[in-house]
Amino acid sequence: MSSRARWAKRAGLAALATLAACSAGSIAGDVEPGADGAGTEVVGDSSTTTSADAPSLIEQLDDAPSTTSNDGSNGAVSDGADTTEPQTGTASPAPSCLGTRTLPTTADGFAVAQQTPPELVDRRLITADTISPPTGSSFSFEIAAFDGEPLQRSTWSPGCPVAAEDLRYITVSFWGFDDRPHTGELVIHADEAEEIVDVFATLFELRFPIEEMRIVTSADLEADPTGDSNNTGSFVCRAVTGGSRFSEHAFGLAIDVNPFHNPYVKGDLVLPELASSYLERGTGLPGMIDSGSPVIDAFASIGWEWGGDWNSLKDYQHFSLNNR
Numbered sequence: 001m002s003s004r005a006r007w008a009k010r011a012g013l014a015a016l017a018t019l020a021a022c023s024a025g026s027i028a029g030d031v032e033p034g035a036d037g038a039g040t041e042v043v044g045d046s047s048t049t050t051s052a053d054a055p056s057l058i059e060q061l062d063d064a065p066s067t068t069s070n071d072g073s074n075g076a077v078s079d080g081a082d083t084t085e086p087q088t089g090t091a092s093p094a095p096s097c098l099g100t101r102t103l104p105t106t107a108d109g110f111a112v113a114q115q116t117p118p119e120l121v122d123r124r125l126i127t128a129d130t131i132s133p134p135t136g137s138s139f140s141f142e143i144a145a146f147d148g149e150p151l152q153r154s155t156w157s158p159g160c161p162v163a164a165e166d167l168r169y170i171t172v173s174f175w176g177f178d179d180r181p182h183t184g185e186l187v188i189h190a191d192e193a194e195e196i197v198d199v200f201a202t203l204f205e206l207r208f209p210i211e212e213m214r215i216v217t218s219a220d221l222e223a224d225p226t227g228d229s230n231n232t233g234s235f236v237c238r239a240v241t242g243g244s245r246f247s248e249h250a251f252g253l254a255i256d257v258n259p260f261h262n263p264y265v266k267g268d269l270v271l272p273e274l275a276s277s278y279l280e281r282g283t284g285l286p287g288m289i290d291s292g293s294p295v296i297d298a299f300a301s302i303g304w305e306w307g308g309d310w311n312s313l314k315d316y317q318h319f320s321l322n323n324r
Contacts, residue, residue, distance in 0.1 A: 089179030091124045098125075102224040103273055111225040113270035116277035120228065122285055123260055125211055127176035131183040134173045139204040141172045141197045146187055154187060154215050160237040161246045167235060168193040168252075172200040174232075177209040177286060184213025187235035189252035192321065195302040196255070202298040209286050210258060227273030230260035254320035255304075257295065261287035262308075262316035281316070289316055 095117070103111035134140050146156075146167040156164055170186045170193055181204075188196050203210070213232040220231075221238060233256055236249040248254035256262075263275040270276055281290050289295045289308065296306050305323040307315030 088126050089124075089177070091126045091176065091178035092119070094125045094128070095119050098228055099226050101226055101228075103227050105225065110269060110271070111227055111273040113268065113273050113276050114227060116274050117228075120260070120274065121277045123211070123230070124177040124209075124286060125230075126178045127180070127182050127211060129182055130214055131171065131185060133183055134181045137181055139173045139201050140183075141170065141201070143193050143197065144169045150185070150187070150215060153217055154235060155218050155221060155237040156187075156235070157237060160250060162189065162251050166190050166252075170197060172197060172213075173204050174200065174210045174213055175204060175207045177211060182210075182213075184210065184232065185215055186213065186233075186255065187215060187252055188255075192253065192302070199298045199302060199304075202301075203295060206294055206298075208295055211260075211287070225273060227275070228260065229272055230258060232257050232259075248320040248322055248324050253322060254318060254324075256317040257289060257319065258287045259317040261285070262289050264307075264313070264315045264317065266313035 103114065105111050146154075146164050146169045150169045151164055156167070166189060167187050168190050170188055171183055172186065173181050174184050176182050184200075186196065210232050211230045216231065216233045216236045221236070234249065234254065235252045236247065238247055238250060239245060240247050249256075260272050260275045261278055263278055264271040265279060270279065278285075278288065281288070289306070291308065296308075299306065299319045304319045304321050307313075307318030307320070
């Protein structure tokens with residue numbers, strides 16, 4: 001029996017007990033979040049089942065701590081900030097259990113939405129650099145061929161709907177929740193590469209905080225759900241979950257921004273599964289994208305549309321060229 005199947009047989013209450021233990025656990029600064037893979041487009045049945053002893057999502061949300069910001073911080077730093085110093089602003093080290101707690105799944109393969117752990121209710125985590133950060137506080141970028149190590153690390157294969165030579169490997173500067181500049185990586189269709197750089201230049205100028213930005217790997221897609229991933233990602237060669245057509249991510253024509261702060265919501269299905277506190281929109285917490293956000297305007301300026309405007313479901317993290 002697979003680990004996913006074994007976890008599926010356990011009661012949802014056991015998962016909540018695990019979360020409570022994590023909340024009281026130690027803190028480690030260099031633990032990287034687990035990743036469920038970029039993209040959360042879902043079609044088909046989204047019904048879920050829980051243990052009779054487990055609190056419902058509504059009950060959990062009623063008991064959840066308030067997500068209203070007490071200090072009005074928007075994750076920005078002043079123009080005069082010395083970014084060469086190890087400043088962390090209001091950010092905290094990642095909880096030691098981040099990305100390690102497998103959640104029980106239902107028959108449809110998704111985990112049941114859970115109450116957000118207290119330390120993630122207003123999520124502002126220090127970014128662990130996987131690429132050398134910028135040397136200064138100015139925006140920098142590079143557009144390169146998608147080959148070599150980045151290609152091997154990605155989910156691309158000959159069966160993908162876009163040729164590797166039609167994709168570009170991009171690195172861009174971004175501001176973290178730790179008030180420091182970092183370097184992220186994206187894989188984008190060649191036709192959109194320069195315009196996507198313009199978008200992230202705008203986000204950098206706005207000092208919009210992003211936690212993590214790296215290539216999604218095959219290991220990410222195959223991992224059991226932990227419900228706490230927050231990778232801003234682009235290219236993922238996969239079909240729409242529950243369907244047969246390829247996701248827009250598989251063409252390099254979609255980006256998900258801060259998925260935990262901006263979850264996918266369809267009925268009782270919430271992805272990432274521990275992001276239920278972020279169902280309360282309009283709180284103005286750092287990293288969130290809501291109607292009227294300049295992040296939406298930045299993508300709209302190149303013709304990309306926002307999943308938060310969809311009617312049948314809400315995909316607050318999702319931006320795409322074809323509005324799918």
